[in-house]
Amino acid sequence: MRKNRKGFTLIELVIVIAILGILALYAVPKYQGLIEEARSSEARAQLGTVRSALGIQYAKNHGVYPAVLDGTIFAEGVVPEVEATKADDSVIRSNAVPTIVTHSPLVVGDITDAGGWVYGVSTDKTQADVRINSKGLDSVPDPDKNWYAY
Numbered sequence: 001m002r003k004n005r006k007g008f009t010l011i012e013l014v015i016v017i018a019i020l021g022i023l024a025l026y027a028v029p030k031y032q033g034l035i036e037e038a039r040s041s042e043a044r045a046q047l048g049t050v051r052s053a054l055g056i057q058y059a060k061n062h063g064v065y066p067a068v069l070d071g072t073i074f075a076e077g078v079v080p081e082v083e084a085t086k087a088d089d090s091v092i093r094s095n096a097v098p099t100i101v102t103h104s105p106l107v108v109g110d111i112t113d114a115g116g117w118v119y120g121v122s123t124d125k126t127q128a129d130v131r132i133n134s135k136g137l138d139s140v141p142d143p144d145k146n147w148y149a150y
Contacts (some may be wrong), residue, residue, distance in 0.1 A: 056073070085134065095097045
């Protein structure tokens with residue numbers, strides 16, 4: 001007389017674990033790519049937000065940009081944070097804004113790779129430029145495109 005046993009055999013468990021391992025081999029790299037894509041999309045969206053706020057200030061002040069980029073022009077009262085990859089491949093999230101009051105547009109030498117933003121405004125405040133302050137590469141849309149190039 002044979003008893004009905006409930007449960008799984010060792011072979012069945014090993015097969016399930018092997019299948020899950022194979023699926024994980026494909027899922028983990030895909031997940032990493034999604035993280036990079038999300039970081040890139042968020043950074044470009046935040047840059048659009050900052051540029052829009054500057055445009056609104058320009059219109060409100062009759063063709064004059066603010067002397068510094070600070071939280072006063074944003075609804076939340078703070079400059080948005082941006083997350084980008086630095087030249088050494090480390091990731092930094094910051095809302096710091098060094099301001100360069102001499103020229104606009106910004107040049108590569110103005111980028112310090114400290115994270116956050118860099119804001120350039122002409123001495124007469126009729127021209128301004130804001131960039132992501134990172135020399136790292138944004139590998140999502142183009143593996144050779146630097147964050148500051150947006």
